[in-house]
Amino acid sequence: MEQQTRVNSLQAIQSGLERFVRYPQILLSAYVLNLLSALLLVLVPALLLVRPAHYTVIQTAADGIDTWLVTELLMSTTTYPTLQDSAEPLQPGWLSQSLLVITGILLIMPLFAWLPASFLAGGTLLTYVEAPPAFSWQRFLWGCWHWFGAFLLINLILGIVTQILVGALLVGMAAASSAAGSAINWITIPFAALVITLWLIVLEYTRLLAVHNRTRNMFKAFGSAVALVIHRPLVLLGFYALSLLILLLIQALFRALLLSEFVSWGLLFLIVSQIFIMARLSMRLIRWAGAVAIQPKHASAE
Amino acid sequence: MHRTIVLITLSAFLFTACGKQVTDPELNAETAPEWPVVDAVASYDMDVTLDPEHKTLTGHERITYVNTGETSIHDVIFHLYLNAFRDDHSSIFMQEAGPSHRGFSLDTDHPGWTEVTSIHLEDGTPLSFELIEDETLGRLELPHPIAPGKTLILEIDFKAQLPQVFARTGFYEDFFMVGQWFPKLGVWQNDRWNAYPFHANSEFFADFGDYDVRITVPEQYVIAATGLPVSSTANEDGTQTTQFEAKGVIDFAWSASPHFKQSTRKVDGTEIVYVYLPEHEFTVERVLYAAETAVSHFGDWYGMYPYPRLTIVDVPDQAEGAGGMEYPMLVAAGLADLTGLGIMKGRLDRLLETVTVHEIAHEWWYAVVAFNEAEEPWLDEGITDYSTVRLMDRVYGPNDTVLQLGGIELDYLQMRRMEYLADPLVPMYGKAWDFDQINYGIATYSKPVLALSTLENVVGEQTMLEIMSTFFEQYKFSHPTTQDFRSVAEDVAGQKLDWFFDGLVYGDDVLNYTVTSVNEHSLTVERQGELIIPTEVEVTFEDGTTEMTAWDGVQDEMTFDYPDRASIRQAEVDPHQKILVDLQWSDNGLSRRMDVMSWLAVSARLLFQIQDFLLGQGGL
Numbered sequence: 001m002e003q004q005t006r007v008n009s010l011q012a013i014q015s016g017l018e019r020f021v022r023y024p025q026i027l028l029s030a031y032v033l034n035l036l037s038a039l040l041l042v043l044v045p046a047l048l049l050v051r052p053a054h055y056t057v058i059q060t061a062a063d064g065i066d067t068w069l070v071t072e073l074l075m076s077t078t079t080y081p082t083l084q085d086s087a088e089p090l091q092p093g094w095l096s097q098s099l100l101v102i103t104g105i106l107l108i109m110p111l112f113a114w115l116p117a118s119f120l121a122g123g124t125l126l127t128y129v130e131a132p133p134a135f136s137w138q139r140f141l142w143g144c145w146h147w148f149g150a151f152l153l154i155n156l157i158l159g160i161v162t163q164i165l166v167g168a169l170l171v172g173m174a175a176a177s178s179a180a181g182s183a184i185n186w187i188t189i190p191f192a193a194l195v196i197t198l199w200l201i202v203l204e205y206t207r208l209l210a211v212h213n214r215t216r217n218m219f220k221a222f223g224s225a226v227a228l229v230i231h232r233p234l235v236l237l238g239f240y241a242l243s244l245l246i247l248l249l250i251q252a253l254f255r256a257l258l259l260s261e262f263v264s265w266g267l268l269f270l271i272v273s274q275i276f277i278m279a280r281l282s283m284r285l286i287r288w289a290g291a292v293a294i295q296p297k298h299a300s301a302e
Numbered sequence: 303m304h305r306t307i308v309l310i311t312l313s314a315f316l317f318t319a320c321g322k323q324v325t326d327p328e329l330n331a332e333t334a335p336e337w338p339v340v341d342a343v344a345s346y347d348m349d350v351t352l353d354p355e356h357k358t359l360t361g362h363e364r365i366t367y368v369n370t371g372e373t374s375i376h377d378v379i380f381h382l383y384l385n386a387f388r389d390d391h392s393s394i395f396m397q398e399a400g401p402s403h404r405g406f407s408l409d410t411d412h413p414g415w416t417e418v419t420s421i422h423l424e425d426g427t428p429l430s431f432e433l434i435e436d437e438t439l440g441r442l443e444l445p446h447p448i449a450p451g452k453t454l455i456l457e458i459d460f461k462a463q464l465p466q467v468f469a470r471t472g473f474y475e476d477f478f479m480v481g482q483w484f485p486k487l488g489v490w491q492n493d494r495w496n497a498y499p500f501h502a503n504s505e506f507f508a509d510f511g512d513y514d515v516r517i518t519v520p521e522q523y524v525i526a527a528t529g530l531p532v533s534s535t536a537n538e539d540g541t542q543t544t545q546f547e548a549k550g551v552i553d554f555a556w557s558a559s560p561h562f563k564q565s566t567r568k569v570d571g572t573e574i575v576y577v578y579l580p581e582h583e584f585t586v587e588r589v590l591y592a593a594e595t596a597v598s599h600f601g602d603w604y605g606m607y608p609y610p611r612l613t614i615v616d617v618p619d620q621a622e623g624a625g626g627m628e629y630p631m632l633v634a635a636g637l638a639d640l641t642g643l644g645i646m647k648g649r650l651d652r653l654l655e656t657v658t659v660h661e662i663a664h665e666w667w668y669a670v671v672a673f674n675e676a677e678e679p680w681l682d683e684g685i686t687d688y689s690t691v692r693l694m695d696r697v698y699g700p701n702d703t704v705l706q707l708g709g710i711e712l713d714y715l716q717m718r719r720m721e722y723l724a725d726p727l728v729p730m731y732g733k734a735w736d737f738d739q740i741n742y743g744i745a746t747y748s749k750p751v752l753a754l755s756t757l758e759n760v761v762g763e764q765t766m767l768e769i770m771s772t773f774f775e776q777y778k779f780s781h782p783t784t785q786d787f788r789s790v791a792e793d794v795a796g797q798k799l800d801w802f803f804d805g806l807v808y809g810d811d812v813l814n815y816t817v818t819s820v821n822e823h824s825l826t827v828e829r830q831g832e833l834i835i836p837t838e839v840e841v842t843f844e845d846g847t848t849e850m851t852a853w854d855g856v857q858d859e860m861t862f863d864y865p866d867r868a869s870i871r872q873a874e875v876d877p878h879q880k881i882l883v884d885l886q887w888s889d890n891g892l893s894r895r896m897d898v899m900s901w902l903a904v905s906a907r908l909l910f911q912i913q914d915f916l917l918g919q920g921g922l
Contacts (some may be wrong), residue, residue, distance in 0.1 A: 039910040046905040056872050056891030062903035068879070069715045072888050075723035079885045082726055083814055083830055109912070178620070181579070242500040269903065273910035280917055283448030 007293045009238030016290025019128050020282065023135045026124050030281050033116040041112060045101050052098075062233040073099055078280040114155055122147030125211040143211070151207060158203050158219075165199060186245075200235050202229050208291055235294060243287045250279045335530055338608040340550030340596075340779045343368050343509035344487045351541075352480075352558060357412070357460040357473045359835040366511075367454045374447035378456070379495040383482035385437045386412035386500040387465045393436045395469070398502035398735065403469040406623040414465030414472060418485060420537050425454035438500040440485060449630050458485055470634075474621035477579075477632060481555040481627065482506065489674075490780070499675050504734035504740040505675035505682065506553065508781055513548040519558050526564075526577040526613045527556035528631045550608070551630035557615045569594045572607050578616035584800040585654060589614055589635055596662040596696045598717060599904040600689060603767055604774040612665065614658065628658045628664035635661070637703050652704055656694055656714060663689040670778045678784055679742070680807070681729040684750025685770075691715050691751055692758075715755065719882060726885060731784060753806045753883040759880035760836060761795045763914035769794045769828055770831040783883040805833045806883065814885040815855070815875040824863045825892075826874040829855050833883070840877040843868040850877075870894055 007015065020027070052058055071078070076099055125141030127135065139173060167190040176184045181227055205225035206218060229236060254276040316352060324735060350361035369375050386395035390408050395401075401408055421442060422428045431442045436850045448454045452543055455622070462483050465472040471481040488497025489509050496507065517525055521542045525531075529548025536542050550556060559579065567574045567590045568582045578587060593614055597607055613632045617625040625638040636657030663686040668675070673682040691714050704712045728737070728745045730753065737745050758766035773782070773790045788803050805811035813833035819826045827839055834855045845868040853860060853875070874891035 034913055034916055037916055040910050042909045045908055049904060050896065051903055053896045053898070054893050055889060056893055056897075057888045058897050058900040058904060062907075064907070067712060068719070068842075068887060071496050071716050075720055077816075078725065082812055084883055105912075109915060110753075112917055113916040115914075117919075133469075141453055179666035206762075217670065219816045220574050262347075264467060266904075267902075267911075270906040273906065273913075277910070277913050277917065280914075283918070294377055 006260070009235055009242050012235070012239045012290040012293045013242055013286065014290075015293040016286040016288070019131060019292070020286045022126055022131075023136070025135045025140070026120075026127060027278070027282060029140075029287065030120055030124070031278055034277065034281065036111045037116055041105055041109065045098065048097060048101055054289070058291050073102075086108060088253060091235065112121050114152070118151040118155055119148050121207055122211060124285065124288060125208055125292075128292045129208075129212050131292075147207075147211060147216060148211065150218055154206060154210075154218040154222075158206070158222075160167035161202070162199065166196065169195060197237070197240065198229055201240060202226055204288075205229065206289070212292075229242065233296065239290065239294060240287075243283065243290070247280070249281060249282050250276070254279075312531065335610045336547035336863065337610070337716070338610075338779065341368075341370070342511045342550070343370055345511035346484070346486075346513050346554065347517070348484060348513070348515045348554075350515065351482070352478065352520075352523075354473075354476060354478070354520060354523070357464045357478075359460075359464065359480070359483060361460050361462070361484060363456075363458050363460070365454075365456040365458065365487065367448070367456070367487060369448040369450050369452055369490065371493065372450055373493045374449050375443055375454075375490060376447045377490040377495075378442050378454070379434075380399070380440050381482070381488065381497060381500070381506075381580060382416040382418070382438055382440050383416040383431070383486075383488045383500050383506075384416040384462055384471070387468060387831055388437070389413060393438060393500065395436075395438070395500045395502050399469075399503075399739075403502065404623060406468060408464040408468045409584050412466035412472075414463055414468070416460055416462045416483070416485065418458060418460050420457075420459040422457050429456075430583070435499040439488075439497060446684045467617075467624045470624060470627045471601060471701045472621075472624065474618050474624070475674070476561070477557075477559045477618050477621060477624075479555075479557045479615070479617065479621070479624035479627075481629060482553075483709055484554075486553070491781075492698070496674065496677075501735040503679070503737060503739065505679065507672075507674045507676050507781075508552045508674070510550055510552055515548075515553045515556075516543050516545045517556060517558075518543040520558045520560070523558045524562035524564075524577070525556055525558045526562065526615050526632065528554045528573070528581040528613075528629055531824040533562070534811075538896050548609075550695050552669065553630050555629035556631055557632075557634070558766065562616075565590060565596055570601050570606065571596050572609070573611045575611060576616070577613060577741065579618060581619075581765055582616050585635070587618065588618075588654055589658050591661055592658040592808045596693060597694070599693050600663060602868060603689075603692075604771050605778065605819055606687065608670060608778070609665075612662065614661075626661065628661045628668055630669040631665070633658070633661035633664065637740065652694070652698060656690060660686060660690040663687075666774060671741075671774055672779070672781050672784070674781060675734070677733050678731070679734045679746045680732075680750050681782075681784060683789065684754065687718070687747045687751045688754035691718070691755065699906055711774075715751065715882070716811075718748040718751045722752050722883070723885065726812045726883070728837075729810050730807045743895060749806065749883075753802060756835065756880065756882045757791075757799070757802050759882075765795055799834060801835050813881065813883060814883055815881065816889040817873050817875055817885070818859075820873050820892045820894045822869045822894070823865050823867065824861055825870060825871075826859060827853065827875045829858045831885070835881050837874050837876045837881060839873060841873045842871045844871050 049058070061069060123140035123142070123144035127140055130139070132139070149219065173185070173188045173192060176188050202222070202225045205228055206222045209224040209228070210216065210218060210221035212223065213224065254272070257272055345366040345576050347364040347366070347617065348361060351360050352359055359402045386393040387408055390396050390401040390410050396408070418431060418440060423445070427445060429444070431440055433439070433777065434441045442873055444454070464478065464480065464483070465877060466922040467474045467479065471479055472912060486508055488495040489507055498504065515527070517527065518541050519539070521536060521540055525544055527546045528551060529546040531544050532547045532591060533545045534542060546556070551905060557577070561579055562577045563580060564575055564577045565725070566576070574590060576593070577588050579591070593612065597612065601607055607630050611631060615632065615634045617634055619637070620638050625634045627634045636654055663784065667673070667685045668682050675682045679774045694714050700713060704714050722833070725741060725744055726749070728741045728748050728749065730745050732745060734742065761769070769791045772794050776790060777786060784807060788799070789801070792799050811833035812831040812837060814830040816828050816830065817825060817838060818828045825841065836852065836854045839851045839853050839862060841851070841862070841864065847868070849864070849867070851862060872891060876890055879887050
């Protein structure tokens with residue numbers, strides 16, 4: 001029987017913060033990978049925008065996308081043929097091109113999200129679990145490579161299961177609401193939120209326990225994660241609620257900043273938005289590092 | 303025409319206490335209400351009893367009809383709208399609808415129909431009656447023609463089965479929305495009956511008249527109806543009979559539920575009564591505020607609301623098909639909550655307000671100025687929706703009249719523009735059944751809203767208000783056509799409006815203005831498409847000065863020269879986006895040089911959005 005650590009939610013956050021601060025290289029890796037992935041994706045649309053940058057609409061877009069521009073972008077597939085039929089061919093077909101590019105990017109974006117995340121997760125968790133006195137790039141990269149395939153697989157499988165679970169919950173809620181009236185939503189919505197939260201905790205702990213137990217058997221890790229959630233639900237819920245609260249505060253601060261004229265200038269927006277990305281990444285890593293403190297103490301090496 | 307309207311002060315007789323039932327006549331008896339003076343053509347004296355268990359109506363009507371035409375009438379055509387819902391396939395309505403209306407299907411276990419059980423003249427002479435077309439019309443041969451100026455009195459007994467709420471009418475559990483429920487005469491126009499079978503896209507058309515209706519329901523039920531309650535009697539069998547009176551109206555609808563509560567407000571001499579279900583208590587302030595501002599603003603813009611009362615009926619979440627509908631002196635509000643689950647309670651959206659305002663606008667543009675909704679639906683829905691957009695913009699702000707969710711805002715006008723851009727080649731003019739369901743929406747709502755808003759921007763706000771108020775004043779309590787509207791609009795504006803009527807109403811013309819080149823001291827603008835709307839070109843020079851030049855748009859290409867000015871920095875045609883039917887605003891302005899800083903700013907925003915998305919999707 002594995003012994004459980006006796007930390008509460010706040011202590012887990014504190015522990016996570018300590019480990020996060022001890023290994024800034026992880027934040028740097030995560031940020032660079034996120035930035036490079038995004039730069040790769042933004043390259044084509046940015047080049048496509050060179051020609052429209054002669055149109056004054058670019059000034060509007062620079063201050064934030066207005067509804068009318070989104071409307072035109074979305075409807076360009078119908079207005080463009082209309083004009084082709086009724087007038088001289090249009091000079092700027094860039095709206096339609098942009099729509100095509102955006103659709104393409106949206107299609108490949110999940111890939112760009114999952115690949116780096118699946119790669120970094122192994123090394124990140126290994127470093128936080130082992131907590132070495134000094135950060136080792138060699139050990140970090142070994143961890144990344146060792147669990148890369150397994151994490152890709154588990155992300156794929158559990159991702160699909162998550163979709164099914166969320167779909168089933170939505171259908172159930174709609175059916176309950178239809179049968180018993182809207183008042184039932186006060187019960188079904190919190191219940192669904194709880195189920196989804198617990199499920200997401202299980203997903204996160206599946207990866208963590210795989211590293212902790214030095215195993216690539218994801219089903220075994222999944223079983224351990226379920227057992228942990230059953231044994232310590234309150235501490236886990238408290239921990240994740242605290243993490244969520246901090247994240248929401250960061251989001252609120254950033255959104256409030258966005259509303260001010262202060263960040264409407266392009267360069268300043270770039271700086272502020274990158275700080276926000278760093279803050280989001282930091283919070284994510286603090287959560288992972290803190291989760292280590294709640295999981296079982298003794299590892300069973302592969 | 304019916305020019306003389308006596309507007310009234312009603313404080314003495316109208317309900318003043320919240321919580322009183324709509325059918326409570328006690329507070330209603332101090333002084334007689336004054337009604338608009340309207341020549342009654344088709345008046346109805348009716349008794350109807352609701353059987354809530356079997357969802358049926360048993361009724362008797364006495365129709366008093368005056369032949370206001372110039373020729374004798376030999377037969378009578380009347381509508382039996384509920385017969386469209388006998389099943390899901392046999393009526394024209396069902397065949398056109400496919401068979402769903404506003405996304406709701408007919409429950410074939412709970413169909414609807416009307417059966418005329420007897421029909422005779424005032425003196426008891428029985429009349430032969432036949433169902434025609436798809437049985438949504440009835441025809442009877444008269445033993446003696448009605449000469450011009452003479453009156454016909456018909457006595458009709460009927461039964462009606464209400465469907466489970468479908469296409470605006472019916473029941474949901476113990477809630478009843480009773481619309482288009484009685485045999486109703488067509489309109490005698492140009493020596494013929496203007497009465498069509500019930501088409502899926504079509505709404506209604508009827509003559510003005512006076513209604514005296516006695517409704518019998520179980521005593522625990524609360525009734526909301528067209529008109530004013532004038533008496534109520536408790537019957538020995540556990541039912542109550544409430545008498546409603548309405549004068550100078552084109553229809554009569556009512557709703558009943560044992561759960562109804564009510565709240566009232568008075569504005570400009572009109573009592574606004576909101577009848578709502580207890581689970582929608584949170585909508586009371588929102589609906590009443592929307593109604594109050596609508597009655598007040600439309601009164602200022604077009605002319606005073608001529609009736610003593612306006613009733614707004616709430617509908618259950620599960621009976622949304624009964625909502626969003628207009629009747630004289632009564633409207634059915636829309637969905638109380640965007641989710642339909644009663645979760646958000648409308649905190650993020652203004653659909654409830656929008657629908658309420660829209661239906662109230664119909665009181666001016668349907669109930670008073672009574673268009674033929676079957677033949678010219680664009681007038682009815684288009685002018686109404688234009689009024690809705692106008693009011694929502696001014697009362698709630700122009701940018702977020704539909705949705706306000708974080709940084710995402712959606713306003714009603716942009717929503718309509720999106721719909722228009724889906725198929726801009728649809729003419730606005732046409733009979734309701736000339737369009738499929740999607741094009742009907744574009745032709746009668748989206749395109750007219752944009753066209754009328756563009757017209758307002760071109761002729762100016764004051765002129766537009768004068769056009770609309772003149773049109774209302776000239777044609778209230780009558781049935782104007784598109785040509786009547788054109789005549790008023792061109793007279794008041796003092797100019798031909800061919801681009802509006804020939805190009806947009808009757809035609810399929812489209813327009814895209816664009817700046818095609820900007821040189822140091824000249825620029826070229828282009829009109830793509832056949833629609834010609836006068837506009838302006840704004841030029842910004844390198845020294846920071848600007849110049850606005852009018853362009854009539856007649857030539858499809860035009861070059862403007864500025865030899866004595868500083869170098870041109872940029873030029874923009876229609877810089878204030880006044881022409882809402884322009885297919886692409888995004889190509890309206892062109893700079894001489896690429897705007898690198900803006901390009902960088904847009905790229906930075908894109909980069910951030912992608913980073914944020916990657917973070918959300920990935921584990922990191």
